[in-house]
Amino acid sequence: MELSLATRAVGEHTVLEVGGEVDVYTAPRLRERLLELIDGGARHVVVDLGRVDFLDSTGLGVLVGALKRLRAAGGSFALVCDKEPLLKIFRITALDQVFPLHPTVDAAIAADSTGAGA
Amino acid sequence: MATVRLSFSPAPVHVRTARLVGVAVARRAGVREDLLDEVRLAIGEACTRAVALHRQYGLHDPVLMEMSDSGQYAVRVVDRAPIEAGIGLAALPPDELANESLTDEALTTGVGFALLAGFVEDLQVRPVDEGVGTEVRMVWPVRR
Numbered sequence: 001m002e003l004s005l006a007t008r009a010v011g012e013h014t015v016l017e018v019g020g021e022v023d024v025y026t027a028p029r030l031r032e033r034l035l036e037l038i039d040g041g042a043r044h045v046v047v048d049l050g051r052v053d054f055l056d057s058t059g060l061g062v063l064v065g066a067l068k069r070l071r072a073a074g075g076s077f078a079l080v081c082d083k084e085p086l087l088k089i090f091r092i093t094a095l096d097q098v099f100p101l102h103p104t105v106d107a108a109i110a111a112d113s114t115g116a117g118a
Numbered sequence: 119m120a121t122v123r124l125s126f127s128p129a130p131v132h133v134r135t136a137r138l139v140g141v142a143v144a145r146r147a148g149v150r151e152d153l154l155d156e157v158r159l160a161i162g163e164a165c166t167r168a169v170a171l172h173r174q175y176g177l178h179d180p181v182l183m184e185m186s187d188s189g190q191y192a193v194r195v196v197d198r199a200p201i202e203a204g205i206g207l208a209a210l211p212p213d214e215l216a217n218e219s220l221t222d223e224a225l226t227t228g229v230g231f232a233l234l235a236g237f238v239e240d241l242q243v244r245p246v247d248e249g250v251g252t253e254v255r256m257v258w259p260v261r262r
Contacts, residue, residue, distance in 0.1 A: 024166040025130040054137075056162050057230035061222050068218060085155050092236035093229045098216045 002026070004051070005033050013109050014042040019051030022059030030059065034066040043075035046108045055086055060095060067099060076100075078108040120147075120187050125180040128172030136165045136183055140193060147187035148260035156237040157191075157258060163230045164195035164254040170227075171199035171252075191258045198251040 003026035004019035014037055022030055037045060047063065049055070067077040081087060082103040090096040102108035122143050126132040140161035141154055149157060161183070168181040182196040214220060215229075234241060240257035 021134065023130075023162060024133050024169065054158070054162075056159065056166060057226045057233055058166060060229050061226035064216060064225055065222055068216060071216075072218075089159070089233065093215075093232045095215060095229070 003029055005030065007033075007037065010046075010105065010109060013044045013046050013112070015046045015048055015105055017048045017051065019053075021054040022052055022062075023054060023056045024058040027056075027058040027062045031062045031065065034062065035069075038066065038069055038073070038075075043070065043073060044112060045070060045075070046078050046080060046105055048080040048105055049086060050080060050082070052081075052083075052086065055089060057093075060089070060093060064095070064098065076112050078102060078112065080105050080108050122185045124183045124185075126183075128169045128177065128179070128181050130166075130169060133162060133165045133169060136181075137162045140183065140185060143185045143187070144191050144258065147185075147191045148262065149191050149258050150261060153258055157193075160234055160237045160256055161193060161195070163234050164193070164256065167227070167230055167234075167254070168195055168197035168199075170223075171197050175199050187260060189260070189262075191260050193256045195254045195256075196246055196251055198249070200250060201245050201252060 002020050003022060006017045008015050008017070016033065016037065018030065020026070034045070045066065063079065070077040078100040080102050087096070087101070090099065090101060100108070100111065102111060122139070124136060124139050126136060137158050141158045144154060144157045165181060165183065172179065172181060177198055179198045184194045186192050215225065234254070238256045242255040244253055245251070246253050
């Protein structure tokens with residue numbers, strides 16, 4: 001399945017809904033969109049991986065890049081994921097210790113302690 | 119014993135094709151359904167790594183993937199990059215993953231290797247027998 005990207009605003013947060021396959025071919029489009037959002041002033045970004053059915057190291061690299069940029073800019077970055085196969089990928093790479101991971105968008109926003117939380 | 123060989127130009131767009139073929143042959147060989155997600159991910163990582171190395175060294179040679187089901191499902195992914203580039207793979211500890219000084223390439227390589235090592239119990243990364251290059255060999259059990 002092709003990559004799909006949709007953005008919506010929830011209060012101070014920008015939610016990017018990602019669907020399909022995030023791999024070495026499609027990850028550059030995800031990187032581009034995240035950069036557009038951050039360059040456009042988004043400081044509190046939640047990436048919803050709910051409809052992602054494949055995620056590889058290239059996609060994970062793009063997500064870490066966005067996390068670093070937002071932290072450097074005083075913002076926040078969180079992921080929404082409740083699918084066991086994807087969660088296993090985060091555990092195996094130890095990236096579950098790097099990203100705030102939440103089961104729902106609401107939980108991700110509520111847990112944001114940077115001042116933009118609900 | 120059945121062997122399927124796939125040879126593809128080192129372009130990211132073909133990695134998805136390699137994953138699809140690899141999983142189709144795994145299913146046919148009798149790899150358990152609940153392992154197929156891991157097969158798909160591991161083949162993707164091995165091919166992504168090979169494509170990245172070919173691009174890094176400006177190599178136009180195809181990447182070779184060979185699948186065989188002689189008693190087990192064995193997949194070899196062969197690149198033609200200089201050895202020193204291919205063997206020195208290491209998983210990164212968590213405190214280094216978000217380190218500012220780590221380049222995106224180094225991060226992706228480290229994470230890719232962590233996924234390969236984490237999802238493939240029987241994994242070998244070694245120089246090819248003839249010529250220049252590295253072979254990533256992954257083996258999964260099959261039902262008989």
